[in-house]
Amino acid sequence: MSGVVDFLPEGAAADWTIPQDWQRYTAADHAMWDTLFARQAGMLRGRVAPEFLAGLDLLRMDKPGIPDFEALSERLMNATGWQVVAVPGLVPDAVFFDHLANRRFVAGNFIRTPDQLDYLEEPDVFHDVFGHVPLLAHPMFADYMQAYGRGGQRAAGMGAIERLSRLYWYTVEFGLIAGADGLRLYGAGIVSSFGESHFALEDASPNRIGFDLKRIMRTRYRIDDYQQSYFVIDSFEDLLRQTLETDFAPLYDALEAEPDHAPDAVLASDRVITRGTQAHAAAQAD
Template identity: 75%
Template sequence: MPHAGIERPEGAAEDWTIDQAWEAYTPAEHAMWDRLFARQAGMLPDRVVPEFIDGLDILRMTRSGIPHFGELSDRLMKATGWQIVAVPGLVPDDVFFDHLAHRRFVAGRFIRTPDQIDYLEEPDVFHDVFGHVPLLAHPVFADYMEAYGRGGLRADSMGVIRNLSRLYWYTVEFGLIRQQGALRLYGAGIVSSHGESLFALDDPSPNRLGFDLERVMRTRYRIDDYQQTYFVIDSFEDLLRQTIETDFAPLYAKLADGREIEADAILPGDRLLTRGTQAHASPPAA
């Protein structure tokens, strides 16, 4: 995710990239990757989109320690022309969008500690690589990510990053999809989280609504807990089509009225798949 108001750390290049320093990982850090990988790989096959599992196979991501970004990039480049670059943490909006627009996915290189296994504030290498990278091997989703980056550069120049960031949050990070009549996971924030992988599909608490571009870009979201609402796309092809074919200038003009929708709201025009109880939720939203 992009972030505003931060300064480039010493040692980072102009584009904020750094060396992964794969050789510096300790056995304990590789063991943490293996532990997380085994837990997710064991429960995701019946929940995640098959394109994600295909991506794991294409990229040969396994329970064998933290992947080497160079080797991973070689395989990903052959599949869809993307590569993985290491960054020291959160990066500014314009840097993030520029990398995506040029088919470079930025990933943190640190991995969580045992006391953070179920929650950490800043995305680590497991979230970034296990959660995001497999779908970058899928041509349509890879094109969507590039299109989002290009749109982000335009939005940054227009001062409307807040709205566009919600699109990333509710698709790339916490998106659901309907395939053959069933809901499946694809958002990286869900598939890299054991708890949310269960919550997003099974729990009665959250709303599950059909995807609508303007609705999503007006909707606030949770940064401190599981989501109160998930938006469900019909296909990656439809998501890409909407991103490419939509004239965002009139949409941003409409969004300029400042009207925001609370994270737990259900509106009369929503395509309601599940009316959540909101039993899990506690304020605030962002």
């Protein structure tokens, strides 16, 4: 939810939060949520990390209609000390990191329209709440998100936000996890997308590569299409451990002298789980 925004929207507080104003949602808005929820929840079983499904159940997100952030936050606070706060859209990096560092997840309070069922440029309440919030009920992932926020505050002072943003992209938004029964989805950008839920897990096109912090921070990503590479963590515990145990300052310094990797690159040093054909990207380029 962070982005290049340089003015405070009318009606927003100094921290960019606004009332969710749940009562203003129309029947059509709630119906859109229900359509998206039914489609995603049905196809994700057997594909998504079990911790995500546990979060859906714990937070009672299967109730019809767009969740009321106040009630949702009460359940989430009881689980891991997090809350969901409404914002009008993308927020500045500093605001985003401050909210995460204080266990507040910012979510847009608008929902897509029927003509945006499969794609919209700016994250809406379905992406933000359905995609992100269930895993915030998992203690290890909840701690990882807070650690990321604190890391973002430090990265801002080192001119390294672009490097750190790649870690968020390839984990929080588009991450895969190795499960007992094979690879599973957990990134919000995937689990909130019907098409990418199939593509990331089952299509022959993308690379699937074992998680490596330095490698990820050197890898560019796609913002206009499905990812050409997905990175696979072993567990949320390991993701948190590596984040907390890494001294990022010398890592940022070291990365300055090293070139970036293309989104489709496969390196000799990679732990390759699947070497993709890149057929999808090639077809889109034609």
